[in-house]
Amino acid sequence: MPxxxxxxxxxxxxxxxxxxxxxAGVMAIAAVSLAPRPATADAPWLDVSEDGxxxxxxxxxxxxxxxxxxxxxxxxxxxxxxxxxxxxxxxxRGDVWSGAIGPLKPGLYSYQVTGDDTKGLKDPTxxxxxxxxxxxxxxxxxxxPVRLLADVPQGQGGKVETLTYRARQQERSALxxxxxxxxxxxxxxYPVLYLQPGDGGSAGDWLDLGRAKQILDNLAAHKAIxxxxxxxxxxxxxxxxLRRAVAGRYRVLRDPAHQAIAGIGGGGARAVRxxxxxxxxxxxxxxxxxxxxxxxxxALHRHPKLLRLYTGNVTDPAYNATYRxxxxxxxxxxxxxxxxxxxxxxxxxNAWQENLIDFLPRLFRPVRxxxxxxxxxxxKGEFTPPAPGTTPTPFVTADGFVTFETxxxxxxxxxxxxxxxxxxxxxxxxxxxxxxxxRWRVTVGPLxxxxxxxxxxxxxxxxxxxxxxxxxxxxxxxxxxxxxxxRARLLSDVPAGQGGKVESMTYRSTVADADxxALxxxxxxxxxxxxxxxxxxxxxxxxxxxxxxxxxxGRAKQILDHRFLDGDLVPMVVVMGNxxxxxxxxxxxxxxxxxxxxxxxxxxxxxxxxxxxxSMGGVQTFGVLKAHPxxxxxxxxxxxxxxxxxxxxxxxINKGTKLLRLYVGDRTDFVYPFxxxxxxxxxxxxxxxxxxxxxxxxxxxxVWQKNxxxxxxxxxxx
Numbered sequence: 001m002p003x004x005x006x007x008x009x010x011x012x013x014x015x016x017x018x019x020x021x022x023x024a025g026v027m028a029i030a031a032v033s034l035a036p037r038p039a040t041a042d043a044p045w046l047d048v049s050e051d052g053x054x055x056x057x058x059x060x061x062x063x064x065x066x067x068x069x070x071x072x073x074x075x076x077x078x079x080x081x082x083x084x085x086x087x088x089x090x091x092x093r094g095d096v097w098s099g100a101i102g103p104l105k106p107g108l109y110s111y112q113v114t115g116d117d118t119k120g121l122k123d124p125t126x127x128x129x130x131x132x133x134x135x136x137x138x139x140x141x142x143x144x145p146v147r148l149l150a151d152v153p154q155g156q157g158g159k160v161e162t163l164t165y166r167a168r169q170q171e172r173s174a175l176x177x178x179x180x181x182x183x184x185x186x187x188x189x190y191p192v193l194y195l196q197p198g199d200g201g202s203a204g205d206w207l208d209l210g211r212a213k214q215i216l217d218n219l220a221a222h223k224a225i226x227x228x229x230x231x232x233x234x235x236x237x238x239x240x241x242l243r244r245a246v247a248g249r250y251r252v253l254r255d256p257a258h259q260a261i262a263g264i265g266g267g268g269a270r271a272v273r274x275x276x277x278x279x280x281x282x283x284x285x286x287x288x289x290x291x292x293x294x295x296x297x298x299a300l301h302r303h304p305k306l307l308r309l310y311t312g313n314v315t316d317p318a319y320n321a322t323y324r325x326x327x328x329x330x331x332x333x334x335x336x337x338x339x340x341x342x343x344x345x346x347x348x349x350n351a352w353q354e355n356l357i358d359f360l361p362r363l364f365r366p367v368r369x370x371x372x373x374x375x376x377x378x379x380k381g382e383f384t385p386p387a388p389g390t391t392p393t394p395f396v397t398a399d400g401f402v403t404f405e406t407x408x409x410x411x412x413x414x415x416x417x418x419x420x421x422x423x424x425x426x427x428x429x430x431x432x433x434x435x436x437x438x439r440w441r442v443t444v445g446p447l448x449x450x451x452x453x454x455x456x457x458x459x460x461x462x463x464x465x466x467x468x469x470x471x472x473x474x475x476x477x478x479x480x481x482x483x484x485x486x487r488a489r490l491l492s493d494v495p496a497g498q499g500g501k502v503e504s505m506t507y508r509s510t511v512a513d514a515d516x517x518a519l520x521x522x523x524x525x526x527x528x529x530x531x532x533x534x535x536x537x538x539x540x541x542x543x544x545x546x547x548x549x550x551x552x553x554g555r556a557k558q559i560l561d562h563r564f565l566d567g568d569l570v571p572m573v574v575v576m577g578n579x580x581x582x583x584x585x586x587x588x589x590x591x592x593x594x595x596x597x598x599x600x601x602x603x604x605x606x607x608x609x610x611x612x613x614x615s616m617g618g619v620q621t622f623g624v625l626k627a628h629p630x631x632x633x634x635x636x637x638x639x640x641x642x643x644x645x646x647x648x649x650x651x652x653i654n655k656g657t658k659l660l661r662l663y664v665g666d667r668t669d670f671v672y673p674f675x676x677x678x679x680x681x682x683x684x685x686x687x688x689x690x691x692x693x694x695x696x697x698x699x700x701x702x703v704w705q706k707n708x709x710x711x712x713x714x715x716x717x718x
Contacts, residue, residue: 044125045113052141053102053667056113060095062124063115070115072460073097077111079104079429081422081444082315083350086429087114100668101427106143107350108211110136117415117460131204138208148218148357149211156180157217160207163231165245174242175203176250177213177230179220189251191258191364193284194242195232195356196267199291203232209349215356226364243281257305260363262286264352265318268310269293272325275304276334284363286310288355289318289347293325306362307336310355314383314401315346315443323379340376343446388437393467393479400483401445406456407466408438413458416440420454422447426702427668430457449485451555451705453478473548480553490562490709491555499561500524502551505575507595511587518547518577518592520600521557523564525571528601535572535716536602538588538632539708540579540613540620547578553701559708568713572610573602579613584620585627606656610715612636614704615671619643622678630656634715638663638707639699641674642681650685659714660689663707668698 047055056075063070073090079101080086090097112135113121122129126137142150151157158179165172182190195212197205206212212232219225231246247254261271261282268290275285283305289312307329311322319341329336339358345351358373385395385403395403404418417430422444433442455477456463468479484492493499500523509516526534539556541549550556556576563569577592588611596602603609611632613621618640625635629652637660653660664675682689692710697703 042125045123046126046137046139048139048141049102051102052104052106052143053100054104054109054139054141055100056090056098058090058097058113060092060097063097063113063121066121067115067119070119072116074114074117074430075099075111076114077109078348078350079109079111079423080431081447082313082344082346083107083348084315084346084431084444085348086423086431087417088423088427088429101429102424102668104141104424106141106146108138108140108146108149108209108353110138110209110349112136128208130208132200132202132208146353149214149353150218151214152217152221156221157213158182158220160213163245163249165241167239167241172234172242173203174234174245175207175232176246177216177232178250179216179227179229181227182229182251184251186251189253191226191228191260192246192250192252193228193230193260193262193360193363194282195230196261196263196270197232197234198263198265198267198289201234201264201267203234205349206232210356211353212356215353216360219357219360225360228364256281256283258283258364260284260286260306262288262356262359263290264288265291265347268318272307275307279304286355286359287322287325288352288359289316290322290325291318292321293328303335307334308339308359308362309336310339310342310351310358311379312342312346312348312351313344313446314397315445316342316351317347319347319379320382323382326379337370338372338379340372341379342373342376344375383443385443388439388441393465394481396481396483397445399445400447400449400485401443402447402452402481402483403441403443404433404454404465405436405467406433406440409466410440410456410458410463411438413440415457415459417457418442418444418454419457419462420444420452421700421702422452425666425668425697426450426700427698428700447483449483449488450702451480451482451488451491453480453553453701455479472552474544474546491558491705492562493558494561494565498524498565499557500526500564502557505595505599507591509578509581509587509591511581511583511591516547516578516591518575518595519551520576520596521560521574522600523560523569523571523573526573530601533601533603533608535570535608535610536596536600537572537574537610537612537634537712537715538592538596539574539576540584540611540617541576542613542615542617543580546580547576550576554708555705556708559705560712563709563712570716572716573600575600579617579620585624588620588624589628589631606631607633607658608716610634610636612638612708612711613640614638614707615640615699625653625657625660629653633658635660636663636707636711637661638704639665639669639671639675640678641671642678645681645685648685648687650687654686654688657688660687661711661714662689662691663695663703663710665697665699665703666694669703670699 045058074087076087090099120135122135123137128138130136158177160177163174163176229250229252259282261274263271268287271285272287272293275282285307288310311319342351416433419430421428423429431444433440462477464477465479470480472478500521502521505518505520575596581587609632611621618637621637622642626648695703695706
């Protein structure tokens with residue numbers, strides 16, 4: 001099968017399909033093993049496992065009845081790096097569209113279903129909603145890092161009610177949280193926090209997306225905050241009229257020492273301005289991803305009791321504005337606190353939830369800790385990628401932020417996305433770019449050190465990033481880039497001159513009736529005249545791929561070079577042939593193997609021969625094992641399946657095989673059901689094998705690179 005993400009994604013125009021014979025076998029098994037849940041009218045579209053894997057099953061009939069027929073169906077949500085908004089495609093299987101992604105980090109996620117990039121759908125089986133975004137639903141992935149976002153036991157939390165008031169001759173409303181035990185009458189009065197959404201948002205966003213009630217309830221239950229009243233206004237609603245309305249309705253303190261204000265984006269800018277220009281009203285202020293603060297003038301000499309600033313990482317649009325504000329405050333000698341740069345989130349609700357959790361305990365009480373949150377870093381300067389038209393594509397920073405920029409070829413496009421393997425464990429997500437003059441640009445990250453591949457999706461059609469010289473022969477629209485780091489050491493280039501060599505080997509294929517090519521890796525110091533021939537490892541690609549993919553996408557050369565230099569690899573020759581033939585066994589044994597022996601000093605002893613392949617190549621490897629047991633003493637199968645067991649000689653396989661080691665991705669690898677069925681077959685036949693355990697990741701190169709890293713040191717060793 002191809003490395004192209006054909007499971008959990010919609011296939012872009014021009015993508016390759018499975019050969020008919022393989023496709024027929026896949027579909028036959030899928031009909032039994034991969035059938036999604038029945039598409040009943042009320043069956044949930046969304047399933048979230050305990051370990052954070054998320055699966056969608058959307059009835060095609062519902063989609064067609066509501067938005068018409070669609071060529072592709074995506075789930076859009078905050079699934080991207082730093083919780084950026086991104087989408088992944090669902091695959092049509094029978095009467096449903098389905099797909100899976102994960103594991104997702106603990107947190108609150110929002111999503112909608114979209115057909116053909118323009119036809120939005122609300123999940124009718126999910127009762128959650130977002131008032132300001134009618135098509136959105138939400139789901140919660142629990143975990144210790146987000147325990148303060150979980151619901152408290154019923155009856156133990158505070159109350160939220162709507163406060164209606166008049167402002168500028170118009171009727172307006174706010175949402176008001178009162179703490180557990182709040183009494184409208186009595187000697188105790190409460191301080192007040194005025195909480196604002198960002199521009200274009202609504203008060204309800206702080207409940208639907210910010211989990212403000214859960215945060216307040218949990219902090220109150222742990223006595224981590226002073227009992228207070230929290231008034232959540234619509235954008236621009238923190239004016240004298242709202243303050244009078246709150247004072248008239250609730251038992252609150254009115255002096256500035258017991259008044260606080262905070263907000264997001266434009267709301268954060270208004271909070272800063274209010275604290276600096278109206279100190280007689282607000283002693284506490286918080287700016288969450290605050291946008292530029294204009295019109296401060298002489299107000300910068302004001303000194304609120306607390307002015308605390310927050311920003312996400314460089315993907316946060318407020319990152320540079322926050323830096324400039326800190327410099328302005330320092331020049332004016334106005335005291336402020338900075339929570340540090342959030343490394344894991346940009347300008348989104350996942351960051352603002354953390355901001356609120358940090359800000360609330362600092363209000364109306366003595367606080368000893370005035371530094372940044374754990375793990376948050378310094379704000380060293382503005383983020384300034386190269387000017388438009390000069391960006392190396394992509395531009396990768398030392399800390400893993402990647403900026404993509406198109407050429408001017410797509411000036412007239414309506415939508416541009418970057419589709420890459422940057423979802424959890426290497427799944428594929430598309431992140432939208434924004435216009436930057438006559439180009440499109442987006443910054444994504446931070447990405448873990450690893451090897452990445454991507455293509456542009458322009459108005460729904462895939463396109464090559466013409467500015468990136470890397471290429472993938474079998475998939476011309478893909479480009480690649482590398483984020484260095486310890487995690488990716490085995491995928492990095494070794495110093496020049498220290499690695500092995502990759503050469504092309506031409507051979508005649510009697511099966512294809514054509515001259516064909518294989519790529520061959522020889523180890524450093526390869527000696528064609530040494531007395532003992534080298535062991536030989538035949539490494540096969542998947543469907544839709546060819547002999548170039550293990551080098552261009554699988555990083556086979558880098559992996560083999562490092563393993564050899566680390567002393568983990570027996571000196572061997574690795575042959576990467578073309579497996580796109582109807583009879584692979586014949587092609588391998590009658591064409592590829594004889595050519596390798598003619599061109600290289602390799603052994604013909606079965607104990608010195610190995611065979612492995614991914615997906616279709618794994619199926620082919622199993623086929624050779626069954627038809628020719630003992631011809632290859634070492635066998636590896638990556639995301640493949642055993643298939644028909646008729647006529648299998650288990651005793652001959654066990655006798656002639658020194659190592660049969662199997663690999664598969666997690667539940668996002670669509671081969672997983674076939675693979676697990678194969679294990680049962682092997683057990684039933686009594687065939688000995690090793691299973692490496694589930695490799696986290698989908699049916700893609702992130703998994704197969706790890707499989708090759710694990711397998712190669714095990715070959716040709718006693």
